[in-house]
Amino acid sequence: MATTATRKPDLVIRGRKVVGGVVEGEALATQQTISGWGGVNPMKGEVIESRHELRGVSFAGKILVFPGAKGSSGWSAVFHTSRLAGMSPIGMLFTITTTKAALGAVVLRVPSMTDFDIDPVEHIETGDWLRIDADAGEVQVWKGGRP
Amino acid sequence: MVSLTDAEKAMRDGAEGPAVAKAMDLLIRYAEALDAPDFVYCNNIAGVPGSSPKWVKDYYKEDGGDYRAVFSRFDLDSDEVVDVPRMNGFSCHLQGGMDPELWREQGMTEEAFANFRSDEAEVAAHGIQVMKTCTPYLAGNVPVMGEHCAWMESSAVVFCNSVIGGRTNCEGRESTSAAMLAKRIPNWGFHTDAFRKGQHAIKVEVPVDSIFEWGMLGYFTGAAVEDAIPVLSGDISDAALIKHKHFGAAAASSGGVEMYHMLGITPEAPTREVAFGGADKGETFTYGAKERAEVYERLNSIGSSRDVDYIMLGCPHYSIDQIADAARMLEGRKVHANTELWIFTSRAVKATAMASGYDRILAAAGAKLMTDTCSAISQAVPPGTKVAAFDSAKQTHYLPAIMGIEGWFGTTQDCIDAACTGRWNGGLH
Structure with missing residues (x-):
């Protein structure tokens, strides 16, 4: 997949493939870990956990940038259900590898990465434009939106 | 790349049939996502294989809309529908969505019940033990020290790792269903020695002896260490299964703790050095009178009306000694007209409760003994419930939200008293 970008990325982050593939899209970033069961409404792709900074926000069609998964072992099944509902993220970048996040990425079947040289949670903000090439282990970041 | 034995390659390539091949394919994708070097043999699996609400079956209507379709497409994440044989590993079904007899009281429809019955018949026909509990270790599945397991259910995972010394990650639905067929799970995380060592210290400076106190310490611990492994030491006493059960469930819900060490109490913590795998690491948190009061306040911050209409006991599912205690507290009393008391357990423990006569004591008092599920899992509370009370920090964490x-949190006695008077009079003593 060729990038639609017309200028060089502001930042390139290298990391490890969790699930292969290439995707380009807008980032939805959070500093907080995400609960699946009880924390996400999979039918809307929406974070519902009280006190979460993304509460009421949908990750459908976005590249989710977050530290990692927490909570119930139902994490993968809830994200899997969001795929059935057509409300899943199109890519995931997470910094803490857990069985929940890894299995969730596998069944979401979206390009996903972890183990980065530069922390994406620190450097990527909601609205930034991203291109993930998980097979090449590379994330390109354009600050402030589609270049 | 995950390295495969000849037997694993053969499974992947279809030597044991298409369902096992799909299971192995999913497990290989999962192992690669984790960057696991290889697999461990695993013959102790607890999950929720193939059970699904009606709409998921409808979603797979073109694939037949049945158990086979759901197990293939959802559980095994397969693009094709395959015949699902009897499971190969020792496989257990954890909690489900409703009580098999009292489902009407739980507000379930005839259609939902018919779907539940049909799923359960399929589960049984596929050689899966119908335990229907979050506490498999109280219903016939007790791992041994060092046994590689693949379990779902955070409170069972933390119990398996910490109290028994069994080895499991917090698995998901798809990985457990696949492991039931392939008897493999990625060799990662809690399956390895190094991963099981303590990361932070908790110093306990107030007496933690009763199940109520153990639960509050658990809730404090999870909030302090999040998903890291704590090493607890100090004034902890009177260890018992039900106290570990409450502690672990609380720590897993406030934080995400999947293993803990208690010095001189849990099996992988004979000494500080063994528990940490060397010198102390991480931070040291102190649990004293101030922290204890704060935990109690936090758990009770979502209660304002003292007129209680629902008391829920049995999170995690009550053991037989907890049912016996509740029956003793209720004997000769009546649940208040404005209040409902539901007690949740496994079918196995309910059978013992019936043989021991506790079901009659509970019924005479107006309490309902339910199995399979809980209010949080089934989202079922008595009609009109506005204020609930619990003796479980985990249920207090989840259900009101x-x-x-x-919601109110207190001792079992506080809860039984509230059930009989309709008023919450709990407090920290």
Whole structure:
């Protein structure tokens, strides 16, 4: 997949493939870990956990940038259900590898990465434009939106 | 790349049939996502294989809309529908969505019940033990020290790792269903020695002896260490299964703790050095009178009305000694007209409770003994519930948020008294 970008990325982050593939899209970033069961409404792709900074926000069609998964072992099944509902993220970048996040990425079947040289949670903000090439282990970041 | 034995390659390539091949394919994708070097043999699996609400079956209508379709497409994440044989590993079904007899009281429809019955018949026909509990270790599945397991259910995972010394990650639905067929799970995380060592210290400076105190310490611990492994030492006494059960469930819900060490109490913590795998690491948190009061306040911050209409006991599912205690507290008393008391357990423990006569004592008092599920899992509370009370820190953490109701946390005695008077009079003593 060729990038639609017309200028060089502001930042390139290298990391490890969790699930292969290439995707380009807008980032939805959070500093907080995400609960699946009880924390996400999979039918809307929406974070519902009280006190979460993304509460009421949908990750459908976005590249989710977050530290990692927490909570119930139902994490993968809830994200899997969001795929059935057509409300899943199109890519995931997470910094803490857990069985929940890894299995969730596998069944979401979206390009996903972890183990980065530069922390994406620190450097990527909601609205930034991203291109993930998980097979090449590379994330390109354009600050402030589609270049 | 995950390295495969000849037997694993053969499974992947279809030597044991298409379902096992799909299971192995999913497990290989999962192992690669984790960057696991290889697999461990695993013959102790607890999950929720193939059970699904009606709409998921409808979603796979073109694939037949049945158990086979759901197990293939959802559980095994397969693009094709395959015949699902009897499971190969020792496989257990954890908690489900409703009580098999009292489902009407739980507000379930005839259609939902018919779907539940049909799923359960399929589960049984596929050689899966119908345990229907979050506490498999109280219903016939007790791992041994060092046994590689693949379990779902955070409170069971933390119990398996910490109290028994069994080895499991917090698995998901798809990985457990696949492991039931392939008897493999990625060799990662809690399956390895190094991963099981302590990361932070908790110093306990107030007496933690009763199940109520153990639960509050658990809730404090999870909030302090999040998903890291704590090493607890100090004034902890009177260890018992039900106290570990409450502690672990609380720590897993406030934080995400999947293993803990208690010095001189849990099996992988004979000494500080063994528990940490060397010198102390991480931070040291102190649990004293101030922290204890703060935990109690936090757990009771979602209650304002003292008129209680629902008391829920049995999170995690009550053991037989907890049912016996509740029956003793209720004997000769009546649940208040404005209040409902539901007690949740496994079918196995309910059978013992019936043989021991506790079901009659509970019924005479107006309490309902339910199995398979809990209010949080089934999102079922008595009609009109506005204020609930619990003796479980975990249920206090989840249910009020899920149902949008108020909640109180206290001792079992506080809860039974509230059930009989309709008033919450709990307090920290």
